[in-house]
Amino acid sequence: MIALSVAGAATAATLDPLGDPAQFQRDIEEINRKPLPDGEALARAVGAAVTADARQRGRCVPAKLVIGALSPVTLDGMVTATIASGQIENGWVTSVKLEDCPPAAPIRILLFRMADGVTLQGIFSGQGESLAWPTLAREGLRATVGHAVDKLRRADPKCAPKDMTATDVKVVDRSADLGPDVYGIRLKGSWRELWTFEPCGHRITVPIAFRTNGAGGAYWDIDGGGIVYLP
Structure with a gap:
């Protein structure tokens, strides 16, 4: 979870996701x-x-x-x-x-x-650019980092980067039925993104596809065969 520093008394309106x-x-x-x-x-x-x-x-x-x-x-x-x-x-x-x-x-x-x-x-x-909302983007980062690290270990075992945050994200494809943004989420359709990492001067790109589940979440899938490593 993201840590927030709360300032002042809580005066925000009540919101009940499980209510009516x-x-x-x-x-x-x-x-x-x-x-x-x-x-x-x-x-x-x-x-x-x-x-x-x-x-x-x-x-x-x-x-x-x-x-x-x-x-x-x-x-x-x-x-x-x-x-x-x-x-x-x-x-x-x-x-x-x-x-x-x-x-x-x-x-x-x-x-x-x-x-x-x-x-x-x-x-x-x-x-970079992404259609993933914050919670989904965090899941996507964990998934793409794991694959990028696996590729890096095989290509350059001596590389031990302190940070593996993506330096760029690009949306490369959107389905014809991709729904509009609804207060941050999408309820219909799918899209593909390319996540880029640059550890130790290398460049690793990891393709990830997202498919909405119609309930405010989405499934993701990594194209392992499409991962590209540039020394």
Whole structure:
């Protein structure tokens, strides 16, 4: 689970995922009628999250950022549960371009507005493009890392990277019936992504396919034969 530092008293609206479905839908819509985070508070929260990730991974610490549109992820399982527990008011994902660092894929930030309705907290959620919502992306990372590490051990046993976070993710295919984003999740269809890792100067790409289960989750499958290693 993602650790959150709770600021102020919990004042967020009650949300019951196991209650009446119609009421749950109304509550989700009401939560998302509130104004989006913006201005200096948004810039500070996103900047702090990007800086923390850069320092942890030993990457360029940017001073200039371009923050993309905020997309609500209220129906992501982890976000819904955290709202229901009274810790946060809502959550969004945004893609952040680093203007003054070497060319790299944008950073995805998971942004929370805490239960006090004011405090914002950002957390690194990945790098590159992805249709996977935060909980699913975390599962996808575990799956792709495992295969990337297996490939690395066979190709370069001496390589022992401190970090195996993907440096890029690209969506390479979408099914014709892929459903729209519904507060962060998709309920229909499938898509394929290519996850890239760069340990010890090597480049490893791992294909992963996602298929929605119609209930807010998705299955995933790694194409082992499609994994590519470049020394």
